Structure formats: C-alpha cells, structure tokens
C-alpha cells in the first residue's frame with residue numbers, strides 16, 4: 453500500500469505542482485479551536501467515550517480541496533472539514549468530511565490510474581477528451597463528476613454540510629456492529645453560492661469570512677450519524693445510502709477561536725477509538741498511507 457500511496461502522491465504533485473510545506477491535497481485552509489458537546493443519544497450503539505454525554509475539546513480545520521494553494525476559492529467547489537476530538541484519556545480521534553457525499557474512485561488503484569490519465573488538470577478543468585476517456589473506463593466515477601458540475605459551493609465554510617463519505621462501524625457494549633456514516637450540519641443553516649457569485653470572490657474570502665463570523669460569536673455545527681441498514685454498501689465510497697435512513701444527533705461543535713498551530717496536524721481519517729471501527733472501504737484504508745506520506749513531506753519542508 454505504501455508504494456501505491458507514494459505513486460499517488462507523486463501523481464498529485466505532477467498534476468498540481470509541488471508546493472513545499474503545504475498538504476498534498478486540501479492545501480489551503482484554516483484551523484480553529486472548538487468544544488464538542490455530546491448528546492449521549494448513541495450510547496446504546498457505541499462505547500466511544502466522546503459520544504457519551506459530556507463536553508470535550510476539539511480542533512477543526514476547514515479547507516479548499518485543491519492541492520494547489522494558489523487556486524481561487526471558487527475553483528475548489530468541494531470544501532473540507534477535519535475534526536480532531538481530544539478524548540478524556542489523552543487519545544485523539546478524527547472525523548474528516550467534505551461537502552460532497554461521494555468520492556470519484558472506488559479503489560486506490562482506480563484513483564491512481566485516473567490521476568495518471570489526467571495530465572493537464574489546469575485550474576480545475578481537465579480537457580474534455582481526457583474526461584470522456586475516464587468516464588468510459590470508470591462509469592461509477594461519473595456520479596461524482598456530474599455532482600461537482602451541479603454542486604454549488606457553500607457560501608462559507610460555516611454554511612456547508614460535510615460528509616464522512618466512508619462508512620464506519622459503531623460497536624456497543626454487547627459487541628454488536630452498526631454501520632454508520634457521519635454528517636456535519638451547520639446550525640446557521642446551509643447556504644450555497646451561485647457560480648457567478650463564487651467567481652467574483654477574492655482568493656481567501658472563505659478564510660476572512662470565518663474570521664468575521666467568529667469575531668461576532670461561536671460558529672456551530674451539529675454532528676449527525678446516519679444508520680445504515682442491511683444491504684447498504686460499506687465498502688464503496690462512490691455510492692450514497694438511501695435518503696430515508698435514520699439519523700441521530702451525536703452532538704454539537706462550538707468553534708470559538710483560531711488555532712494556527714493545528715495547521716501541522718495530520719487528520720488521519722482511520723484514527724478511530726474504542727467503540728468505532730473502520731469499514732472495509734479500500735479508499736478509507738489507503739488514505740492512512742497517503743496522508744502519512746504527505747505529512748512527512750510537508751513537515752520536512754518547513
């Protein structure tokens with residue numbers, strides 16, 4: 453896996469350029485300090501300590517998906533929200549979400565192959581012939597690409613909905629397994645931008661907007677868990693679960709102030725704690741290797 457991850461990061465650098473000390477994806481972003489207040493409503497489904505009733509500290513980083521930090525905000529319609537929970541026993545655990553509910557590749561091999569084909573990803577637009585070739589080879593990827601074309605970026609980091617994309621398992625006291633996905637919802641309501649409005653935004657608008665909001669008071673998100681049913685795919689990030697699945701509110705994140713020191717942190721999505729397990733999803737498990745390579749490179753470049 454490490455070798456394939458090296459190849460994938462190499463392809464990203466070839467297509468988007470190498471930007472020393474920046475993350476190899478989601479390069480531009482801002483980090484904040486927060487508190488997470490759990491409702492305890494999923495206490496019968498998981499023994500995870502941060503989902504039992506109570507309050508803990510957390511860090512959050514919002515980002516634009518592009519591996520090139522110089523891209524304008526509008527060129528990255530997909531935004532990221534990475535949260536690290538500080539558990540009472542000193543451990544940490546992460547949830548890493550994006551504004552898209554699905555990913556474009558089913559396996560790390562397909563992801564790396566697709567990057568190999570895209571040689572001219574300039575300012576967010578691969579050539580149409582390259583896109584047509586890709587879609588012919590990987591029809592499941594079309595859903596994500598069609599989604600991005602339709603997708604309106606949120607008007608602010610504070611007004612996006614962020615999906616874990618991958619499934620995880622909650623494990624309870626009786627060792628029963630419940631497949632779940634996470635969804636962060638903004639307490640102030642979701643809001644999108646029209647493409648025209650987005651194009652008019654100056655670079656860094658999203659970061660300045662967050663600063664302005666936090667200066668006026670905390671920014672809040674609700675963490676929901678979506679409960680999978682038998683037959684819902686747990687190993688395929690290109691597939692969404694049906695809309696009508698039951699949701700539980702796990703808790704509320706209150707974002708209070710900037711935390712620039714967190715820029716260095718690695719938000720590995722596979723870092724889970726007792727009471728939670730990663731699913732079999734190959735992309736999820738591959739990310740552990742890719743993030744480590746990116747983290748090692750960017751830290752050595754500071």
Ligand code: HEM
Pocket residue numbers: 460474475476477478481513514515531532533534548549550555560563615616617689717718719735738739742743746747750
């Ligand atoms: C083959 C699949 C993927 C690869 C190779 C990949 C690669 C990367 C890399 C290299 C980073 C920077 C890590 C660091 O330096 O700390 C990153 C960050 C990120 N990725 Fe992925 N990624 C993949 C899939 C996904 C998926 C499916 C999601 C959806 C949730 C996602 C969401 C994010 C977010 C939100 C960040 C920013 C995290 C932060 O703020 O530190 N990625 N990705």
